Amino acid sequence: MDVALFDFDLPPDRIALRPASPRDSARLLLLDADRTEDRAVTDLPALLRAGDILVFNDTRVIPAQLEGMRGAAKIGATLHKREGPRRWRAFIRNAKRLQEGDAIDFGHGVAATAFDRAEDGSFALDFHGDEPVELLLERAGTMPLPPYIAGKRATDERDRSDYQTMFADQPGAVAAPTAALHFTPTLMAALEAAGIAxxxxxxxxxxxxxxxxxAQDTDDHKMHAEWGRIDAVTADRLNAVRAGGGRIVAVGTTSLRLIESACGQDGVIRPFEGDTAIFITPGYRFRGIDGLLTNFHLPKSTLFMLVSALMGLERMRAAYAHAIREGYRFYSYGDASLLLPEG
Known part of the structure; x- marks a missing residue:
């Protein structure tokens, strides 16, 4: 498909620079088979059904943004995928000043050697020493805020908690599964009381x-792979919810992509562990999920393509136009939408 079909104009002041406080006070745009309604995240217990299940991503964001020196040259690194116990693939700023075999000093006793430059310009970084890389990043790294936020303000200490969901448990992400940022213990208790698992x-x-x-055509775009896991207990539970008439509602596009990666043509979700580079565009037949809670995404992004696949391109273009007119806040720290294609 022509990527230009997924473009739209977004006023810069619609980009949220801080999350709502409290988190569950964010606005929520409901789209189902025949409704487009302005609601609030706190309405979720009334918008879902008893017997439904929400699926959260429990990844934990690490301080993956690093600033260092290679000799007299400033080098920035954004880690994006672990390749070994001490090795991370990283996007590099000022990459023209970096060669394979060069060492980068990130300060605080943290250094790494660059090698294996890829076609996309990224390098593999091997971190020096014996300390776990996670400890090194805690000393030298900062939270890797999305470029559309980091370009407008500096990362600060508040982001260490703001850019982490209440479910964050497994370290390894360099971006938050931001739909889950809207959830609080109070909201979770209300969902449980309503029979929503x-x-x-x-x-x-x-x-x-x-x-x-x-790329100008979606067929020519290559997705970056990400590592994920669904264990057998979770897969069995999700299948049982479906068998009992409940709906599987993914919280965030990351949860959705992993469920769809683990789901067979027969609609059965199976245990999964490994990389996925699934790219969902209009025409895709969803097998593993019945709904999605997600934030508002960038023009021409793979995520806007995904929600357009779920609800229809024209429906999503109209919904985003409505959200812009009504002052919804966009992107990682912004408001949410609940997409239920069958109602």
């Missing part, structure tokens, strides 16, 4: 999620 899976979100689609 929840479970978790793990998908370590990579920085590739923010890369623009540079």
């Amino acid at each position: 929840h479970t978790t899976l793990t998908l370590h979100v990579g920085a590739g999620t923010f890369l623009p689609v540079k």
Whole structure:
């Protein structure tokens, strides 16, 4: 498909620079088979049904943004995928000043050697020493805010908690599964009281999620792979919900992509562990999910293509136009939408 079909104009002031406070006070746009309604995240218990299950991503964001020196040259690195115990693939700023075999000093006793430059310009970084890389990043790294936020303000200490969901448990993501940022213990208690269950899976979100689609046709775009896991207990539970008439509602596109990666043509979700580079565009037949809670996405992004596949391109273009007119806040720290294609 022509990537230009997924373009739209977004006023810069619609980009949220901080999350709503409290988190569950964010606005919610409901889209189902025949409704488009302005609601609030706190309405979720009334918008879902007893017997439904919400699926959260329990990945934890690591401080994956690093600034260092290669000699006299400033080098920036954004880690985006673990390749070994001490090795990470990283997008590099000022990459023209970096060669394979060069060492980068990130300060605080943290250094790494660059090698294996890929076609996309990324390098593999091997971190020096014996300390776990997670400890090194805690010393030298900062939270990797999306470029559309980081370009407008500096990352600060508040982001260490703001850019982490209440489900964050498994370290490894370099971007938050932001739909889950809206959830609080109070909201979870209300959902449980309404008979709505929840479970978790793990998908370590990579920085590739923010890369623009540079191809003119979706067929020519290559997705970056991300590692994920659904264990047998979770897969069995999701299948049982479906068998009992409940709906599987993914919280975030990361949860959705992993469920769809683990689901066979027969609609059965199976245990999964490994990389997925699934790319969902209009024409895709969803097998594993019945709904999606997600934030508002960038023009011409793979995520806007995904929601257009779920609800229809014209429906989503109209919904986003409505959201812009009504002052909804966009992107990672913004408001949410609940997409239920069958109502």
